[in-house]
Amino acid sequence: MKPDQPSQGNRASTVLGRRLGGELLKLRLEAGLTQGQAAQALSASTAKVAKMESGWVPMRDPDIRALCDRYGVTDLDLIKHLLTLADRDRDRRKVRGWWNQYPELRTLVEYVALEDVATSVRTWQLAFVPGLFQTPDYARALAVGSADWEDPDEIERFVEAKIARQSRLTGDVPLEIWAIVAEAALRQLVGGRSVMRAQLSHLLKTARLPNVKLQVMPSLAGAHPGMTSSFNVVSFTDPGAMDVVYMDTTSSTLWLESEKDATHHNTLFGRIARLSMAQHDSRALIESIREEI
Structure with missing residues (x-):
């Protein structure tokens, strides 16, 4: 019998990744934008944004900054918070338990x-x-x-x-x-x-x-x-x-x-x-x- 594996992305999502993705999703919705419009800010596919918002892929600082800019986020403390989450999430994903x-x-x-x-x-x-x-x-x-x-x-x-x-x-x-x-x-x-x-x-x-x-x-x-x-x-x-x-x-x-x-x-x-x-x-x-x- 073959083991079941996560079907989304190449990595299992982490609690920090999901938390970060959820916050970005909330900011996008507050800005009244679609995933496609967010993808344009990254010059990426809509699928990438969907994976980011679900926490299935690690996020780069430039992408987070680009999304914040597109969403009209000017709160520097909030941006710093998101970048900190992304950094901790990337470190966590490197661990092979x-x-x-x-x-x-x-x-x-x-x-x-x-x-x-x-x-x-x-x-x-x-x-x-x-x-x-x-x-x-x-x-x-x-x-x-x-x-x-x-x-x-x-x-x-x-x-x-x-x-x-x-x-x-x-x-x-x-x-x-x-x-x-x-x-x-x-x-x-x-x-x-x-x-x-x-x-x-x-x-x-x-x-x-x-x-x-x-x-x-x-x-x-x-x-x-x-x-x-x-x-x-x-x-x-x-x-x-x-x-x-x-x-x-x-x-x-x-x-x-x-x-x-x-x-x-x-x-x-x-x-x-x-x-x-x-x-x-x-x-x-x-x-x-x-x-x-």
Whole structure:
């Protein structure tokens, strides 16, 4: 089975590139211009402007200055801000991370790249233990159960890559992660009883890390605002990089990158957290489920 690859441009877009492209798009619309008119200012194709506004290509300083001039932008601080974003974005794209060695990650590769440079992640999971907390056997059982793989070697490489992500939980600057997991996901016997017991033991161990906050949404909570779907909110320290919302569905990967979407999902996460069990009580429930299994 061939891995899925991004279909736009020659590079995977970055969070900074998308942020920069979004700001240029906003300026163009405020100026009342089309992509074709913007392309004329660059002596380039409309396709190039479309890729720039989507964050799929790195941007040159002369192009940014030319577009600002065409859009009537005279605010020197704003122009400096855009140039700084472009410089940071170009530096970020030069990095070849370990994840590039794993085509088996498929569309997950861009998320892993963002996770690698993130400051914190808030994750709400309805159906399974978050990837950063999974054991190899649990991750393997999930991959087999998904029926998306034909080659066992691909599954092993995929599991290897998922486990490699967990290095972000330790080190000099560990990722801050706040995870909320539905109780039903902890009771699902993924891989059988022995695999699930080991997974819950590993989850309890991981939950004791100082940079990890883990809560469980109890089944007794009844209806709650997180029942529709799982999602991750990824945060960064880079200037101008707003939170990114990541959602993985059965047929596609969804990125939400507007300030409105980020605010909505952060608020939603807060509501889910308030309805979930406290960390101490969550660990006690996980231990109880492990003993039952």
